[in-house]
Amino acid sequence: MNIDEIKKLQRALSDKPRYKSKHFSGEKKRGKQAGKTKITDKQRRIDHLSSRQRHELIRLHADLDRVMIANSKISRTTANKPTKRDARKGNNGNLGVEGIWSSVTFERYKKSCRTFLKFCYENFDSIRSLRDIKPRMIGKYIEDLKNRGCSAKTISAYVSAIEKMAESSVKAGIKSHAGLVNSKHREMVPTARKAERRRGREGGTGYTLREAQVIIKQARKHYSIYEQVLLELLTYGGSPRISELLRISFDQIDFEKRCIYLNKKNQNKNNRPRMLKLPDIVLEKLKQLEPYFPNKETTIWGHRMSVKQVRGLIKSCAAYGKVKCCAAHDFRKAGLEYQMRRLQKYSKQQLIDSIMEFVSISPQLNPIVNRGGVKTPKYTPEFLASKQIRWLQNQYLTQMLGHSRNDKVCPYKRG
Structure with a gap:
């Protein structure tokens, strides 16, 4: 390396590089935050709801969290810890084994199901708990996703999350959810072939x-x-x-x-x-x-x-x-x-x-x-x-x- 390159490297490894760039400063934020970041109602997209409606939706989400936590198989790593591979596959559609075995999957399912429950609360009357979710609401939600131009992979992921929610609620005692997602719903989901997927958001090509x-x-x-x-x-x-x-x-x-x-x-x-x-x-x-x-x-x-x-x-x-x-x-x-x-x-x-x-x-x-x-x-x-x-x-x-x-x-x- 010449002198200029060495100076650039020393700057990059210094505490405050401060590059003059629109998107990159080179400086990683250090230390703890002063307080917990508060997410506003506008960010949650519930600012159009009244105070009573927001509280009802939050209780609905709390019901979801309760049943999904009860169906979770996530635990600390131990020598003889059972894994998803060890679990026997059940007859529950294309979801494979019963339960939720990954923290990443748990968060993804929870986020997707919360979006679905918000749709149900906004578009149907008398939605106060998970027991009020009916099969016809899933059909309407799939139609809404199609109208918004969501990809086949996205729609399939939402339906999979709802299936896992139904599995969790059945274990929690809501027996009517055993047939919450039926064959008609699965037929509504477009075929998501891996060969048709594209990398990248713009133009779907990724970097050449x-x-x-x-x-x-x-x-x-x-x-x-x-x-x-x-x-x-x-x-x-x-x-x-x-x-x-x-x-x-x-x-x-x-x-x-x-x-x-x-x-x-x-x-x-x-x-x-x-x-x-x-x-x-x-x-x-x-x-x-x-x-x-x-x-x-x-x-x-x-x-x-x-x-x-x-x-x-x-x-x-x-x-x-x-x-x-x-x-x-x-x-x-x-x-x-x-x-x-x-x-x-x-x-x-x-x-x-x-x-x-x-x-x-x-x-x-x-x-x-x-x-x-x-x-x-x-x-x-x-x-x-x-x-x-x-x-x-x-x-x-x-x-x-x-x-x-x-x-x-x-x-x-x-x-």
Whole structure:
């Protein structure tokens, strides 16, 4: 690094970088808030209701919270803790096992069901408790979602949340909710095919490789190597999710094997361990950053940047480069395009070796399966050798992105 680059890096790692940018300051807020943030009635979109109506709606939401908490299976991690995988699947539509097993899923269901209950309270008379919710209200809600132009995936997610609410209320003693969501409601839900999904909000395309490279170029121009390598990792280094990225530390980087092991607890989606292969452009800059982090367990970006700040950095660089701003997750489309160009040069044996390297980092990635009456690892060199190159390329991308099925890479390929 030259003197100017060193000064930029020192500024980025200082307590108050204060970049002169519309969207990114480089300064993470520290310390505790003076008080709990109060959410106004306008933010809740209930300012049009009277005081009595607001209290009735709040009591309705409290009923929902009570039945969902009773149906929750969330608990602290223990040695022999039962998981969703251990639970027997019940006959409850497409929801799989009974109960709610994830805190993230719990919050998503609760938020969706609160929106549904608010719709029922505003559009139907005499809604005072969960017992007053009837099947016809669900049909009206699905029609309303369609009229508002919601996607098939969004409508399907709302119906799934309502089904889970019905399951919870039946366990709480509201037996009439056993048939709350019926076959007619499911027929009203449009088909949500993964192959038809698009990444990104505007135009549904996410970032192309060229757009991602423009953003990186602007980061090199306006910011330090600290911000540059973050964006390069999103594009060239396996496209980690933003929550995974912020928890990376130098003790997870293997410079000899040229990779990052995402193996911290709760770092990855579904706690699925993962390996990111690093190209030279990312590896060299990480080596330059390493001396500035004497404690190798310190998160490289997470201790200085929040999720909001990463988004601000992307938005700022996109504005400088006059590129549309999507989300951090939309770098995965650009990353997939970059990786596909690389994989065209790989031989079949190189693909097999790479996939085996991915799945060898944890038994969770290569479980024992029953194949033809014989118990064997899911992935073996012999099994992979029987597959076509296109399947192997998709499997490589699946492992790189931290997915469990090959078809999940389709949304990033299309658009």
